[in-house]
Amino acid sequence: GAGVSQSPSNKVTEKGKDVELRCDPISGHTALYWYRQSLGQGLEFLIYFQGNSAPDKSGLPSDRFSAERTGGSVSTLTIQRTQQEDSAVYLCASSRDSANYGYTFGSGTRLTVV
Amino acid sequence: KNEVEQSPQNLTAQEGEFITINCSYSVGISALHWLQQHPGGGIVSLFMLSSGKKKHGRLIATINIQEKHSSLHITASHPRDSAVYICAVRGNTGNQFYFGTGTSLTVIP
Numbered sequence: 001g002a003g004v005s006q007s008p009s010n011k012v013t014e015k016g017k018d019v020e021l022r023c024d025p026i027s028g029h030t031a032l033y034w035y036r037q038s039l040g041q042g043l044e045f046l047i048y049f050q051g052n053s054a055p056d057k058s059g060l061p062s063d064r065f066s067a068e069r070t071g072g073s074v075s076t077l078t079i080q081r082t083q084q085e086d087s088a089v090y091l092c093a094s095s096r097d098s099a100n101y102g103y104t105f106g107s108g109t110r111l112t113v114v
Numbered sequence: 115k116n117e118v119e120q121s122p123q124n125l126t127a128q129e130g131e132f133i134t135i136n137c138s139y140s141v142g143i144s145a146l147h148w149l150q151q152h153p154g155g156g157i158v159s160l161f162m163l164s165s166g167k168k169k170h171g172r173l174i175a176t177i178n179i180q181e182k183h184s185s186l187h188i189t190a191s192h193p194r195d196s197a198v199y200i201c202a203v204r205g206n207t208g209n210q211f212y213f214g215t216g217t218s219l220t221v222i223p
Contacts, residue, residue, distance in 0.1 A: 033211075043200065043213040058210060091157065103147075105157040 004106035006092050012112045013082055021077040021109045025094030033095075033103065034067055034077050036088040043091070049075060082113045117141045120201050120214035127221050133188040135217045137201030140182065148175050148186050149200040151216070157200075160186070191221045 005024040013019050025032050034046040045059040049069045060066070064082075069075040079086055089110050095103035118139045127133050137146070148160040161168050161175040163184070168175050172191075177184040188195055201214040 035211075042215045043202070043211075045211045045213075056210075093157075093159075103159050103162075105149075105159065107156055 004092055004094050004104050006090075006106035006109050008109055009107065010110045010112075012114060015084060015113055016081055018078065018080045019082055019111065021079075021090050021111070023075045023077070023092030023094075023106060025073065025075070025092070026104055027073075029094035029096050029104075030072065031095040031103070032069060032075050033093045034075070035091045035093065037091060037108075038085075038088040041088075046077070046090075079111075082111075084113045087111055087113045116214070117212040118201055118203055118214040120199075120217050122217060123215070124218045125220070127191050127219070129192060129221055129223050131191050131221075133191050133195075133219065133221075135186045135199050135201075135219070137184045137186070137214055138182060139184075139201075139203045139212065141203065141212060142206040143182075143203040144206040145204045146177055146184050147202040147204070148184075149202060151198040151200060153197070160199075188219075193221045193223050196220050 004026055007022045011019055030051045032049040035043045036046060037043050047060055047067045048056040064080045067075060067077045077090060089108040091108045092106040093103040121136045145162050145164045147162050150158045150160050160173060163175055163177050165177060165179060172189045174187040186199060196219055198216040198218050200216045203212050
């Protein structure tokens with residue numbers, strides 16, 4: 001597609017359930033980032049994928065969070081045993097090459113844990 | 115202490131005014147980004163720069179690596195420029211990004 005696509009756009013889940021958030025980056029973009037933005041807060045880096053390299057997971061807040069990127073394209077962010085503090089907008093961004101290009105954001109997934 | 119500080123936090127301007135938003139950072143960086151977030155959440159990457167100055171339409175971004183400072187300027191501001199402007203830097207060790215808390219700009223007709 002023309003842009004970064006994220007699904008679902010909204011997700012309401014019960015505390016303790018697992019959720020999967022999907023990001024479909026721009027075709028040919030080798031770099032992919034996940035961020036989250038909690039209500040009233042700034043952006044928080046979660047994880048970074050670059051090509052076939054091992055992902056940089058340094059921003060993941062706990063071991064309940066994991067992400068994978070299959071075939072160097074689509075990425076899935078999984079949150080296990082969701083907690084209320086996980087409620088946020090989860091944003092995905094992709095870039096042709098993180099060192100030399102800017103990046104394009106998706107419209108985000110608004111996650112609400114009740 | 116935040117690695118990235120922005121000022122002002124809030125800014126209200128009359129249409130047509132020249133606007134400056136400042137960003138200071140305390141870490142070594144490989145690149146600095148200016149992002150625009152409109153009400154409703156959509157984020158657009160405006161600039162990525164590692165030195166000097168870039169211009170796109172009415173927007174100008176500058177960076178001074180020695181002073182660890184960047185500015186985003188908007189000339190002839192317009193109500194559609196109303197948004198939150200976020201400064202983000204990519205550290206030069208690893209892939210960590212650090213974000214400012216944003217500057218909320220309102221341009222009044």
